[in-house]
Amino acid sequence: MEHKLATAEKKVLVDLVKLVQKRGLEGENGGWKEFLNVYDKKFGSSLSDPSRRSNDVLVAFLLTFKKKEDLQLIARVMQCGANRELIEKFKQETPDKETPEQRLVRLTITHFQYPTNYLFPSYAEDWFVTELGKKKSKVMKSTRMLAIDCEMVTCDDGTEAVVRVGAVDRDLKVVLDKFVKPDKTVFNYKTDITGVTAEDLERATLSVTDIQKKLRRFLSQGTILVGHGLHNDLKVLRIDHARVIDTSFVFEFENAPKTHRPSLNNLCKAVLGQELRMPDAAHNCVHDAAASMKLVLAVVEKGVDTTIQKSEEMLVAEKKRQEERQEAGKTQLFLHKIPHYVPSEELQGVLNGDFTLVVKPPQKEGGYSTAVLDFNSPEEANEAFENVEGDVAKDKSGLPQKMVTLKLSSGLVASLYVRKMVKDESLSEISTTKRARTEENNVSSKRQKTEDDSEEPKEANVNQKEADKTKLFLHKIPHDVPSQELHGVLNGDFTLEVKPPKRKGGYYNAVVGFNSPEEANKAFENVVGDVVKDKAGLPQKMVALKLSSGSGASLYVRKMVQDESPGEISTTEENNVSSKRQKTEDESEETKEANVNQREADKRKLFLHKIPLNVPSQELKGVITGKFTLEVMRPKRKGGYYNAFVVFNSPEEANKAFDKVKGEAAKEKGGLAQKMVAFKLSSGSGASLYVRKMVQDESEEAEEANANHCEDHLKEIEELKEKLKAKDFANSCEGHSKEIEELNHKLKAKEHQIQAQDKIIDNLKMKLEKKQSKSR
């Protein structure tokens, strides 16, 4: 074995390692990755693609297998690889001697799916492995063929069992047609498909082993086994045979994707010009076996090409299906990759318009869901799609889609995709060939590009510098900062043009457009923060802002041009405190409303975080009092912590529950109320976690709270000032100057904080006023 491995072709070794990996087999050092970690200290499992490893490593890994069945599998794969090589070699050396039958065998066993589908665990005892016969050249030339097909039922243990076997020889003579008695209880006969009933099986006496025996005499001397999807049949019959022709491997429809294996029925229609069975009719294994034999004979005897044109009928059917899909798709939009934690109600907010929403839950827990939106007319669907914020991209098949990032009422940010179900009107003609389709795509992407090219640069080129003077550039904005909140960063009348992050979870940028250079300048000066130069020498300020969600964020505000006269507007001017932010026009009603709704929802929630993984979510119910539902989030990392939301029916209940939590109240970084809770698990061990409110109290009484907050700060400032004075007074030694400086610094920081708070309060007041005037 060692010798065989050492001299094997790289491809064989690579396939072997991949197969071993796929089957989850482990050698003495464990699986492939574990082996790498032990064997290769330098790269370890980071370079785990077998095809990028040397033969030596591959062989060393394969030699760690010592179990008998593993060794047998390895030997078999080696044999398989050797066979393939031999056949290729045979073909190259004597191309004229290859019989048509042998050519089909070669096509089958060199098919890329052959190794995964036709390597059976035939070392097991109840398997029947056929013998080819001694003389290779004779075997290669044998043209005897036998087509088989089976009908299977599902058993109560979920496995499949063969219940009927049909076999047909080269002359289409039926040599076997028997029912098989399964050795397990049948769960589902699937009679409409198999055509087999419980009654049929009452008379059956044969077992799989009996069938193996009956087939044995046909399968010597290099007889070729023929079938459609033959590996399925061989698997249930537990027969391992080396010379096979699988018609689903051999034939392919022109222009069909690689993965689309042809169905037996379609092949019959296209190659033989006759229908195998009426639609919805049950299968008959004798007919199916005969059909695959006829297909092979068509190639062998009539020289039919194995790459076949789709029949007129197929094309028509395809076209019809596509048209139907198009028609239905015109009034629909498709949402996909929706994270599991997005409640379906919140999806309504993603799009505007009148539609019905059908959500398909994720297949696995914690997976993604999809949803279909049905509109009343194609126009409405189109309009709703146009209104979605985001860049249009094409999915794989050329359908337009946009990535949407939405903020949930829970404070989480989720991203999902909105996809149209049809191509854009202008290119909606249905293409029938692949080439036409790709051409169409090229045209459309080109068209998009030229549009983009012609619009943006033209505008920008008119007078770049003049235009830039009226702009400020916000950059390094964390992705979780909603663009609406950026309005609070600057005062003045401006428009905001948001550039989405280049990568998910990355930072995004925004261009702020003012009416005049002066306004832009003024707004920049009013930003709280120190001016620094960026790399290119443009003035910029770092801004720390507090989001309505309570968390903090920082970003940069940069001028787009050099300062012409830096002293023109002084930074020490006092007008910044009282200036009120004007509401920009592009802040739509919907977003405002959505924000309000989110806040309302947030009020009813508490956020538990840093919950150790060993705390069962059930036990969390003991930490919080009251009636609530618990939404547990999955941990982001193994061995880390997890978080959870506690949702109450009303904000009051949430507040009450928070107050009742035992623990010292503190403020987290973003200023939200938070308590650390230590408690005992039922297992006896202790645990601790944090309970946090989701919102900072706002408007009405909340504003008062904010005001109090400010008063607190003022007090603190007074105190600091007094301290400063006292220090000054007590000793003016130089040794204390450092301390004084520090205190001064603190003072300044506090002032900044107050300014920021002021701004937020102003902001909120504005919003409140606006809302009240609206509701009147």
Place this chain on the structure above:
DNA sequence: CCATCATAGATTCATGAGGC
């Protein structure tokens, strides 16, 4: 209806380079 399979698309993760 179900299971299987391969694939494409998307995200996550790890890593190195480079800015601040």
Place this chain on the structure above:
DNA sequence: GCCTCATGAATCTATGATGG
């Protein structure tokens, strides 16, 4: 030294086709 970005590999998911 921390942070981001770019890159590529690994991993996950939905999909669509097959078979019964």
